[in-house]
Structures are given as C-alpha cells and as structure tokens.
Amino acid sequence: MRVSELDQSMSGPKKPKIDWSRMEEADNFAKTVKLFRQGKYDDDSFRRFRLQHGAYGTRMTGDYAMVRIKLPAGEVYPHQLERIAQLSEQYSIGSAHFSTRENVQLHWVILEDVSEILRALAEVGLTSREACGNSIRNVMCSPMSGVCKDEEFDATPYALATARFFLRNPMAQNLPRKFKFNFTCCEKHGMARIVDVGLIPQIREVDGRKQRGFKIFLGGGLGNKSYVGHQLEDFTLEEDLLYTSMAVIRLFDRMGDRKNMARNRMRYLVHDMGWDKFQNLVLKERAIVRATQSVVTHLDVDKMPDEIRRPIRISDQGGSATPDGYARWLKTDTEKQKQSGYRSVFITLEAGDITANQLKALAGMIGDFSAEGKARTGFTQNIALRYVHEDDLPLLYSKLLEVGLARSGALTMAVPIGCSGTTSCNLALTNSHRLAKEIQRKFLELKYDEDDDLRDSSIKISGCPNSCGQHGIATIGFFGGGARVGKDMYANYQMLLGGRSDGEARLGDTCLRVPAKRVIPVIIKVIELFKANKKPDDDLKSWIHRIVNSSGDTEIKTVADIKKAVGPLTIPPTKEEDPDFYLDYGSDASYHTKTGKGECAA
Amino acid sequence: MCRLTDSCKITTDTDSLRSEIRDKSVRVVDVRRRDDYRQDHIPSSVNLPLADLLSDDSPERVQKLIQSLGIDDETSVVVYDDTFGALASRVAWTLEYLGHSDVTLLDTTYSNWKSLGLEHDSDVPEVHNRGHSVSLQPGILATSDYLESAKERDDVILIDNRERLNFLEQHIPGAISLPYLTLASRDRILRPKGEMKRLLENRGITGSSEIITYCGSVGTLSGLAYYAIKSAGLPNARLYVRSFKEWNNLQKPTAKQEDASYWDLSAE
Numbered sequence: 001m002r003v004s005e006l007d008q009s010m011s012g013p014k015k016p017k018i019d020w021s022r023m024e025e026a027d028n029f030a031k032t033v034k035l036f037r038q039g040k041y042d043d044d045s046f047r048r049f050r051l052q053h054g055a056y057g058t059r060m061t062g063d064y065a066m067v068r069i070k071l072p073a074g075e076v077y078p079h080q081l082e083r084i085a086q087l088s089e090q091y092s093i094g095s096a097h098f099s100t101r102e103n104v105q106l107h108w109v110i111l112e113d114v115s116e117i118l119r120a121l122a123e124v125g126l127t128s129r130e131a132c133g134n135s136i137r138n139v140m141c142s143p144m145s146g147v148c149k150d151e152e153f154d155a156t157p158y159a160l161a162t163a164r165f166f167l168r169n170p171m172a173q174n175l176p177r178k179f180k181f182n183f184t185c186c187e188k189h190g191m192a193r194i195v196d197v198g199l200i201p202q203i204r205e206v207d208g209r210k211q212r213g214f215k216i217f218l219g220g221g222l223g224n225k226s227y228v229g230h231q232l233e234d235f236t237l238e239e240d241l242l243y244t245s246m247a248v249i250r251l252f253d254r255m256g257d258r259k260n261m262a263r264n265r266m267r268y269l270v271h272d273m274g275w276d277k278f279q280n281l282v283l284k285e286r287a288i289v290r291a292t293q294s295v296v297t298h299l300d301v302d303k304m305p306d307e308i309r310r311p312i313r314i315s316d317q318g319g320s321a322t323p324d325g326y327a328r329w330l331k332t333d334t335e336k337q338k339q340s341g342y343r344s345v346f347i348t349l350e351a352g353d354i355t356a357n358q359l360k361a362l363a364g365m366i367g368d369f370s371a372e373g374k375a376r377t378g379f380t381q382n383i384a385l386r387y388v389h390e391d392d393l394p395l396l397y398s399k400l401l402e403v404g405l406a407r408s409g410a411l412t413m414a415v416p417i418g419c420s421g422t423t424s425c426n427l428a429l430t431n432s433h434r435l436a437k438e439i440q441r442k443f444l445e446l447k448y449d450e451d452d453d454l455r456d457s458s459i460k461i462s463g464c465p466n467s468c469g470q471h472g473i474a475t476i477g478f479f480g481g482g483a484r485v486g487k488d489m490y491a492n493y494q495m496l497l498g499g500r501s502d503g504e505a506r507l508g509d510t511c512l513r514v515p516a517k518r519v520i521p522v523i524i525k526v527i528e529l530f531k532a533n534k535k536p537d538d539d540l541k542s543w544i545h546r547i548v549n550s551s552g553d554t555e556i557k558t559v560a561d562i563k564k565a566v567g568p569l570t571i572p573p574t575k576e577e578d579p580d581f582y583l584d585y586g587s588d589a590s591y592h593t594k595t596g597k598g599e600c601a602a
Numbered sequence: 603m604c605r606l607t608d609s610c611k612i613t614t615d616t617d618s619l620r621s622e623i624r625d626k627s628v629r630v631v632d633v634r635r636r637d638d639y640r641q642d643h644i645p646s647s648v649n650l651p652l653a654d655l656l657s658d659d660s661p662e663r664v665q666k667l668i669q670s671l672g673i674d675d676e677t678s679v680v681v682y683d684d685t686f687g688a689l690a691s692r693v694a695w696t697l698e699y700l701g702h703s704d705v706t707l708l709d710t711t712y713s714n715w716k717s718l719g720l721e722h723d724s725d726v727p728e729v730h731n732r733g734h735s736v737s738l739q740p741g742i743l744a745t746s747d748y749l750e751s752a753k754e755r756d757d758v759i760l761i762d763n764r765e766r767l768n769f770l771e772q773h774i775p776g777a778i779s780l781p782y783l784t785l786a787s788r789d790r791i792l793r794p795k796g797e798m799k800r801l802l803e804n805r806g807i808t809g810s811s812e813i814i815t816y817c818g819s820v821g822t823l824s825g826l827a828y829y830a831i832k833s834a835g836l837p838n839a840r841l842y843v844r845s846f847k848e849w850n851n852l853q854k855p856t857a858k859q860e861d862a863s864y865w866d867l868s869a870e
C-alpha cells in the first residue's frame with residue numbers, strides 16, 4: 001500500500017438514496033398472471049398490465065417475457081448489479097443486456113417467474129414499473145453529468161427528481177403512447193433533440209442573479225418517422241422545470257392520437273399541429289398548471305453532493321508491468337473528468353450484452369475503484385465507472401482484462417449500437433444485434449478505434465424501420481428489411497448517412513440498400529473514400545456532414561456519389577456462387593422475414 | 603414412511619447437525635472429492651465421493667458401500683457437499699432409493715459451514731461395517747421408458763432443471779424449465795418452504811400431480827430439484843436419474859424453441 005493512501009478511511013459500500021420499488025407490485029403481478037392463465041383477464045388488458053410493470057412479450061411466444069429494469073439517470077450500485085447478475089442466472093439466460101435508454105434487460109424469462117424477479121429487485125430498491133407501455137419511460141441522464149468538462153451544472157439530481165415525481169403518478173398511467181425524458185450534460189454529449197423532452201442544463205443571469213435552468217427541446221424522437229425537437233424558449237428557469245413537464249404531458253394526454261398506433265407519439269402531434277401552435281399551447285398550459293396547483297407542487301431535487309472518496313487499495317500491484325493494450329484502452333475507453341486526477345471508464349460491451357460473471361466482477365470493481373461507489377449506464381448500450389483515479393487505471397485495466405471486459409473502443413465508431421433484432425424482438429426483420437457485434441469484431445481487428453479521424457463518428461443499427469437502434473442519428477446508420485433474388489430472400493439494410501444528435505442534430509439521409517453480408521465491406525469502402533478525399537482537418541463525421549449538405553468539393557460531392565462508389569459491392573451473387581449471402585448473421589437457416597405483434601423493444 | 607407426509611424433513615440445519623454430532627446420533631457423509639475430504643471436513647464425517655458412487659450405482663454395490671460407511675437401516679444420515687447441494691442430493695436420493703428413509707441434506711454448503719467459523723478437522727473416523735437391507739423404492743425413480751409413457755398423462759409434470767439456454771436449445775417435449783439456480787436462497791441450498799411453495803405454485807407445480815425432474819447427465823441438478831419439490835410439501839416426486847444425456851443417446855424425440863436466435867445473447 002502506498003503511504004498516500006493510508007490516510008483515507010475505510011467506508012462501507014454506498015447505498016442508493018432512492019428506493020424505486022414497491023414490494024406489493026410483485027404479488028399483484030403473480031396474481032394477475034394466474035388470473036390471465038385462467039382466462040379471467042382478456043389479452044388486451046393483461047398486455048397493458050404486463051407492459052406497465054416492465055415485462056415485454058418475446059418473439060413468437062407467449063411463454064416468455066423480457067423484463068426491463070429501469071435505472072433512472074443511469075445510476076446503479078454494486079449490490080444492485082450483483083442482484084441483476086444473480087437474476088440473470090436464475091430466471092434468464094445467464095446474461096443481461098444494457099439498452100440504449102439506460103435500462104438493463106433480462107430476456108427469455110418465463111412469464112410466471114416475472115413476479116419473482118420483481119420481488120428480488122424490490123429487495124435492492126429497483127423497479128421495472130413503467131419501463132414499457134404507454135407511460136413515462138426511464139428518465140435518462142448523460143453518463144457524463146457531474147463530470148463533463150463542458151457542462152454548466154450537474155443535471156443528475158433533476159433527472160432523479162423528475163423520475164421520482166412521475167413514477168406511479170396517476171397523470172402518467174394512461175398516456176396515448178410512451179413518453180421519454182432525456183437530460184444531458186452539454187451539447188456535444190447530446191441526445192436532447194431526439195426525444196419527447198430533452199434538457200440541457202444552463203446557467204443564466206436573471207434579475208442580476210446567476211440562476212439555474214434548462215434549454216428544453218420538445219417533440220423530437222426516432223421511429224418509423226423521426227423528428228428533431230424544437231427549443232421551447234431561450235431559457236427555462238429551474239423552478240419551471242416541473243410545470244413545463246406537467247404542461248407538456250397534460251397536453252399530450254389530452255390531444256395525442258389514441259387511435260392510430262403508428263402516429264401517436266408526441267412528435268406527430270407537434271408535427272401535425274405545427275411547432276408555433278404547439279409552443280403556444282405549452283406556454284399557456286404551463287401558466288394554468290402554475291396557477292392551479294393547490295399545494296405547491298415541486299420537484300424534490302436532492303442537491304446534496306455525493307461523497308467522493310477514493311477507495312483504499314488493499315494491495316498495491318505497483319511494479320508489475322502494465323499489460324499490453326493499456327494505452328489503446330486508455331485512449332478509446334476513458335475520458336478525463338473535470339475533477340482533476342479522475343477519469344470515467346466506459347466498458348466496451350458487444351451490442352450491450354454482458355454475462356452474469358462479468359456483471360459480478362464489475363460490481364466488485366465499482367466498489368474497489370470508483371470514488372463515487374456507483375456506476376452509470378450510458379447512451380450506447382454500455383456502462384461507465386466514474387471517478388477512477390488516474391493512478392488506479394492500470395490496475396483497473398488488468399482487472400477488466402481478467403474478465404474479458406477490457407476491449408477497447410467504447411468511445412469510438414468501432415463499437416456500434418444494435419437493437420435486439422431477431423434475437424428477441426417481434427418486429428425484427430434482421431439480426432441487427434449480431435451484425436453490430438460482427439462489425440465491432442472486424443473494426444477492432446482493423447484498429448479503427450485508434451483512428452482519431454473516426455472517433456467521433458458512430459454506427460447504429462436497427463432490425464426494422466422502428467429505430468430502437470437509433471439509426472437516424474448515426475454518422476452511418478442502418479435499418480433492416482428483406483430483399484429477394486427470384487424466390488431467394490436475404491437480409492438487407494437501408495444505409496443512412498450524416499445523422500447526429502448533438503447541437504447540430506439532424507437525421508441521416510438515405511443512401512442505398514446494402515445486403516447484411518455486405519455491410520462491413522461497404523463501411524470500409526466509405527472510410528476509404530473519406531481517406532482519399534478528406535481535407536487535412538476533416539474527420540469522418542465532418543466530411544460526411546459536408547457531403548449530406550451537398551457541399552463536397554472533391555470527387556465525392558454528394559450522397560449520390562457515395563452511392564455510386566459503393567453500389568457495385570451491393571449486387572447480390574447467385575445462391576450457387578455464395579450460399580452464405582442468403583443467411584443472416586447468427587443463423588444457419590435460409591433467411592425469411594417473419595414478424596409478430598409489436599410491443600417495440602430496444 | 604417419511605416421504606409420504608407433508609412434514610417430511612428434507613434438510614438439517616447447522617445447529618441441529620452440530621448437536622447430533624455431539625450426541626453421536628448421526629452419520630455425516632461428505633460427497634466431495636477424496637482430496638478435498640482429506641484436507642478437512644466436518645468432524646466425524648465419512649467420505650463418499652459422488653464419482654465413486656456413480657462408477658457403479660447398482661443396488662448391490664451401493665449396499666456394500668454404505669455398509670462399509672457404518673450405515674444400517676436405522677442410522678440417521680446427513681449428506682453435504684460444496685456444490686450447492688446438487689451432489690449431496692444425488693447421493694441422498696440413491697440411499698433413499700435403496701430403502702434408507704432417514705437421510706437429509708445439510709442445508710448449507712461446506713464452504714459456508716467454514717465461513718461461519720464452524721468446526722472442521724482432518725481426522726478420519728474409524729467406522730465398523732454395519733448391515734443394511736435392500737428394499738428398493740421404484741416410486742421415486744423414473745426410467746426413460748417410464749417417462750415416455752408418463753409424460754403423456756395430464757397429472758404428470760416434467761421439469762427440466764438445466765440452465766435456460768440449454769432448455770431453449772433442446773429439451774424433452776412437454777418439459778417446463780426450472781433452472782436449478784432458482785431453488786437456492788442466499789446461503790441455503792434450498793429456499794425456505796414458503797418461498798419454495800410460492801415459486802412452484804406460480805409455475806403451476808402444485809397439488810397431487812406427479813412431478814418428474816431431469817437435468818443434463820447424472821441427476822445431480824435434478825436431484826436437488828427432487829428435494830426442492832419435496833421440501834415444498836409435494837409428496838409425489840420422481841427423479842429421471844439418467845436424465846437428458848440418456849434420452850438423447852436413445853434418440854428419443856426432443857423439442858426446441860423455434861424462431862429465435864437466443865444464442866446470440868448468451869455468454870460466449
């Protein structure tokens with residue numbers, strides 16, 4: 001042990017401040033499943049009940065469910081991860097899945113076992129309540145909130161307070177459709193403009209006083225049809241945060257389309273009515289909400305700063321050589337925090353999957369390495385350990401290496417997002433989940449993660465047009481479909497270029513259809529075109545941005561030029577020439593499309 | 603006989619075992635490997651490694667084996683392992699099948715026994731051969747032939763105790779999946795009775811149905827499930843002791859989960 005560490009006192013494991021659970025919901029769930037099986041509940045009302053409690057149907061079977069555990073603001077504590085690991089071994093397939101919205105999902109759970117999971121989650125203060133269905137979904141917050149160099153203040157307590165206010169709140173139990181909040185840290189870390197309500201913390205001088213507030217964006221969202229959100233007003237004061245949220249939800253509840261399932265997200269309401277009119281209504285509604293709250297309703301924002309205490313190293317492994325790959329990992333998986341001496345470490349997973357053993361190991365590492373004693377799930381199917389002291393990074397790296405969690409690339413384009421696709425989703429047309437893994441394996445092999453020109457770009461893949469894989473905001477995005485040559489079908493993806501979710505948020509432009517088995521060569525070709533045509537200070541993201549705005553000035557000027565250049569790669573071979581072409585990734589049976597009733601799962 | 607009653611004792615807790623050891627009223631059987639046993643074990647216990655038993659588990663051999671461990675018809679036997687009770691269950695079941703009714707499982711593992719700071723030593727007790735009769739209990743055994751006809755009956759529930767992924771990939775048609783890891787609670791090899799009942803009731807495993815358990819190969823995981831079912835007060839359980847391995851070798855029909863690439867989510 002180093003002397004400098006001796007003066008740090010031992011502290012027990014951190015306990016969560018908020019208990020999200022209600023034990024009685026587990027009993028109620030068990031009872032309701034029984035009634036349903038006895039035929040005393042019709043399919044539709046049971047389905048609504050099940051979704052409200054966070055259990056999805058599973059592809060092509062009524063026997064299994066997927067349980068989506070909400071982690072509000074992405075916060076999760078070591079003993080909670082341990083419990084999730086244990087549950088995955090008991091009731092699921094021995095692994096868990098980190099989603100794009102800071103949930104953790106357990107797949108292939110027997111419907112009758114869901115109540116046991118709810119009970120075990122309640123014991124550690126977690127819930128899956130309102131993780132699905134027409135409710136307010138998990139309230140997200142940037143994994144960098146509180147440590148981001150560019151943020152004006154930490155939005156985490158506001159995200160937690162918002163989640164707490166709306167969870168089980170009667171006003172949000174029967175909305176026309178699901179409803180999502182994203183809090184973020186700064187413009188760059190993004191995701192505020194592609195959601196129903198997106199919030200970026202701001203500090204402004206109002207009446208001669210520096211005041212906290214937010215930039216609020218409304219009516220964005222990704223889906224079959226995607227929209228970028230509109231900024232409500234220049235600056236929304238902190239005390240108006242709740243009133244604004246309530247006003248928007250009340251409007252949506254009253255005016256949203258309850259009939260047309262395909263067009264009932266709030267973004268359609270905003271689009272159909274026109275932004276000016278909607279904006280006006282929100283401001284008016286807010287005035288009414290503000291005036292009519294009989295008791296002052298307010299968000300219970302806990303501004304007590306978290307205790308930051310560097311854990312004591314039990315044994316110092318100083319002297320032992322740093323394992324290979326450390327520099328690459330440091331560069332592509334960690335980010336400097338605004339707190340000097342600390343970094344946030346993002347764990348590279350494959351399309352969000354993690355085994356029970358890895359989860360358990362990770363839980364241990366949080367206690368051993370994170371000075372905040374908890375972890376945060378991220379926007380890209382991953383999890384971050386924050387407040388790791390720079391001196392502890394080599395040891396953490398070797399610990400991660402031991403359990404196969406030290407892959408590089410988490411913060412780069414080499415690690416794509418893929419929704420669950422045909423691995424479990426009813427609506428899926430292709431195995432987007434597996435494709436994401438295949439791309440990642442190939443690109444890490446090619447060391448694309450170390451290429452600074454690619455770092456800020458992204459690849460995101462959905463298994464159908466529904467956007468759970470967020471293809472619309474990717475530098476290079478894909479969504480799945482089927483195609484055929486004669487009577488032979490193959491998995492096919494629509495490629496989009498130039499999407500982004502930051503301050504210059506825009507949706508990608510469609511480029512061309514690429515067969516699943518040609519996606520990797522096509523991306524490589526796009527990167528080659530970029531390398532050949534870039535200007536000195538271009539990176540891939542800025543280069544593609546210029547091209548989608550039709551202002552390229554080299555050989556490749558427009559999306560059509562890219563299409564022309566990669567087109568030859570997408571021509572299907574005959575089945576005799578290349579039988580593998582007609583199999584989707586992860587499948588050895590010939591490809592066919594087959595879907596069931598959608599409940600939409602990312 | 604004990605197993606027909608609701609109050610049947612399935613496990614022995616650590617305190618009871620310690621006092622039985624003091625009273626010398628019990629034969630403790632350690633089913634871990636010989637080397638592990640030699641290193642240390644619960645005081646006064648004898649060693650019967652599961653692998654040794656399985657090398658030939660014909661009634662004649664088992665009779666000889668337990669006689670040599672000083673077990674007669676009246677001996678109270680407690681079995682333990684360090685494998686969440688699965689190996690101990692398989693040995694206990696074998697004794698039961700032979701006709702020895704007074705056998706229970708230590709309700710925790712040897713590691714946990716040690717971590718509780720309870721006594722252990724490396725002394726090998728001196729045991730004298732005792733006579734044990736053979737009175738086979740076919741009512742707790744399921745053979746493949748028996749299973750094949752029984753599983754068509756409405757009052758029979760077939761339970762697969764392997765992990766969920768194994769089940770999804772291949773299982774005996776009509777089986778339901780109840781992975782062995784659901785059976786334990788924190789530091790006990792089996793959940794408390796109330797919780798076990800709730801788990802099974804949720805899954806429709808109740809009442810007077812005959813319940814047959816199986817697992818991957820030798821009836822260890824499903825042996826634990828056999829005792830789990832009895833611990834919940836369900837009297838009518840059988841162990842398909844040769845389990846899926848035999849079923850597959852006999853090329854009997856199997857089923858799998860269609861239309862899902864679930865393996866993609868599995869541990870690789």
Ligand code: SF4
Pocket residue numbers: 419420421422425426427428429432462463464465466467468469600601602
């Ligand atoms: S519905 Fe969502 S999760 Fe399912 S395939 Fe489509 S995009 Fe993926």
